[in-house]
Structures are given as structure tokens and as C-alpha cells.
């Protein structure tokens with residue numbers, strides 16, 4: 252993002268705070284609660300968004316060096332993603348070509364070779380079958396035809412894209428659009444260092460989980476004692492990029508920062524930036540930390556979903572986190588105005604904990620309640636306010652992708 256764009260975001264947020272305005276969807280929308288309970292809809296969503304659509308399975312920092320690997324079970328098939336000896340990213344079906352054993356059940360690690368735990372066939376990190384134990388006894392096979400089954404994959408703008416279908420196509424620039432692609436490139440996501448992952452398997456539909464990231468109207472009530480101390484609740488910057496969108500949230504520190512000359516304004520201190528990438532990705536940058544949330548439907552239960560919350564740090568902050576201790580107290584002042592990078596690193600660590608804990612114990616806990624309401628069948632629809640434009644966009648997007656009409660406008664009276 253260029254400097255003028257950064258200043259534009261900051262000025263807009265200050266203006267919203269002063270004028271008590273926020274991004275405006277221009278209408279109130281009616282959203283049927285059946286969208287969180289309809290099993291037929293859930294099946295179509297799964298097919299269109301999670302089988303027939305490219306997926307972000309992580310950021311480049313999850314495969315930091317040749318031989319790094321991660322596994323993924325979230326897409327209905329076991330996936331083994333590797334970085335080969337030459338540094339190239341691959342995604343394979345995690346299945347040995349002898350009799351289908353999974354080559355590893357570890358979530359992540361490093362290996363120069365994958366030795367099958369069943370009969371010790373050996374595969375290289377680029378998928379080649381390189382060893383058949385007791386090949387003479389086993390009988391002759393063409394090794395070149397029995398490498399791991401490879402899925403389409405691409406690493407771009409620091410993200411790892413996989414298509415769950417072997418015949419699927421990935422065109423990252425077409426998916427993101429030029430403007431968002433350029434903006435994401437500027438974040439240099441590829442340099443971010445993986446720090447850890449939390450998994451939230453909860454009784455709420457995957458779209459309710461997404462909804463919790465789609466508005467900040469709830470901050471002053473639901474997050475009164477947590478992130479409301481760090482971020483303004485009712486001043487939202489918002490823009491759309493095709494099916495994707497970006498939220499900008501003013502930090503509390505913006506109130507002090509605005510007194511400084513504009514040359515000293517910093518985007519990372521002024522606000523949190525949250526991207527939604529269709530269909531199921533939330534990418535949140537907040538004061539030096541970066542959180543990637545991947546939200547998956549549960550295929551058996553429409554009212555259940557699994558969120559993988561991975562967090563990352565810039566190389567500089569990652570090095571500091573490694574050498575530093577930890578603090579538990581996060582305030583707007585010590586987070587954004589930290590005058591030493593060591594203090595910032597400590598606070599970033601604590602911020603991640605606060606973020607995950609808030610999502611789990613406040614956002615998703617509330618999402619479980621709204622799911623229960625939807626399950627009851629007694630409440631026909633929810634309302635999305637003018638101040639919740641990302642909810643309109645997210646729901647209209649998936650509806651449009653499934654050939655459904657947009658949400659109806661609510662009209663009072």
C-alpha cells in the first residue's frame with residue numbers, strides 16, 4: 252500500500268470518529284436464519300466453495316525451508332504440502348501409492364524424505380517415489396508412474412493456494428483482482444514467520460463464524476473488557492474488491508497519534524486491517540502481528556464449523572519474541588506507542604493471546620447462541636444494519652455464487 256493510501260485510511264477513520272459516522276451499506280438487509288441451518292444449502296456450499304474453488308491453506312512462512320511440510324485434513328481429503336529441495340511448493344494427496352497409507356499424520360515438520368509407515372516405501376519432497384523396500388521380492392513396477400498424486404498448487408503473495416480437485420485451475424491474480432493483489436503484495440506476507448495455531452471446533456455454522464469478523468458494531472457491548480480497550484467500536488473503514496473486502500478499525504492510539512505531524516503517522520499504530528478473502532479466509536493485521544483464520548464447515552453437521560487460527564510475526568518481531576519473555580497485560584498505550592521494539596514484541600505475543608481468547612470466548616460463544624436461535628426455527632430472519640456492510644457483502648457474495656437472489660432490503664413500516 253502506498254503512503255497516500257495509508258494516510259487516506261487514517262484520515263477517514265479520524266473523520267469517522269469526529270463525525271460519529273461509519274461505513275454505510277446504504278440499506279438494512281433481511282437475512283434468513285435458514286442459511287445457517289439448511290442442509291441442502293450446506294452441501295451446495297461445500298461443493299462450490301470448498302471442492303470446486305482454490306483454497307488458501309496457509310502462508311509461505313508455514314513452509315520456511317526446503318523439506319518443510321504441513322498437512323491439511325480440512326477439505327475432505329488428506330493433503331500433504333511440501334517445499335521441495337529447490338524451494339518449490341507442492342500439494343499432494345497424503346497417500347502412499349502402494350496401498351494408500353498416509354505418509355505422515357503430523358501437522359507440520361521437516362523431512363528430506365517421506366518413509367511410509369506401512370511398508371517403508373520412500374518419497375522425495377517433490378513427490379517422486381524413490382525407494383521400494385525389497386524391490387526384488389515385491390516385483391517390478393514403474394516408479395516414475397507411482398509418485399504422489401499431485402494437486403494444483405501455487406505460492407503467490409506469500410500465500411499457499413491449493414485446488415482440492417486434480418483438474419482444478421488456480422489463477423491467483425484473477426481470483427484476487429489486480430488491485431487487491433497489489434495491496435496484498437505490499438504486505439510482504441511471505442516474510443512473516445509462523446508462530447503457532449489454535450483450533451476452534453465449535454457449534455456454529457461456518458457463515459456465523461465469518462459473520463463475527465464482519466462488523467465492529469458489537470465491540471462496545473461484547474468486547475467491553477477486551478478488544479474494546481484497543482480498538483474503537485463504531486468507526487469502520489470498509490471497501491470491496493470483487494468478492495473480497497477489507498475492514499479498517501481505528502486503534503485507541505489514533506486519538507493520541509492524530510496530534511503528531513502526518514509524517515509520523517503509522518498505519519500499524521493507527522488501525523487494525525482485516526481482509527476477507529472469498530470464500531473462508533480472514534486475514535487480520537494488528538500492531539505487528541498477523542493472524543490467518545481459515546473457517547471450514549463441518550460436513551456432517553450444518554451448525555458446526557472448525558476455525559484454524561494461525562499467527563505470524565515479522566522476522567524482526569519473531570526474533571524478539573524468541574529472545575524475550577512474555578507479558579500478559581495489553582493496553583492501547585503499551586501496544587501501539589511502545590518505544591522499544593522489545594516491548595512491542597512482548598505485547599504482540601500477548602495480543603495474539605487476547606485475540607484468540609476474544610474470538611473463542613466472546614465472538615464464537617455469542618455465535619453459538621445465535622446458531623441455537625437459528626436452530627430453534629422460531630426466528631425467521633436476522634437484520635444486517637447499514638453499519639454492517641461486510642455482512643451484506645459476504646452473504647450476497649455466496650448467494651450470488653450459488654445463483655440465489657441478493658438479500659432483501661428491510662423497509663420499516
Ligand code: FES
Pocket residue numbers: 347348349350351352367368369370371372
Ligand atoms: S502403503 Fe505405503 S509402503 Fe505400503
Ligand SMILES: [Fe+2]
Pocket residue numbers: 463469474614
Ligand atoms: Fe468480535
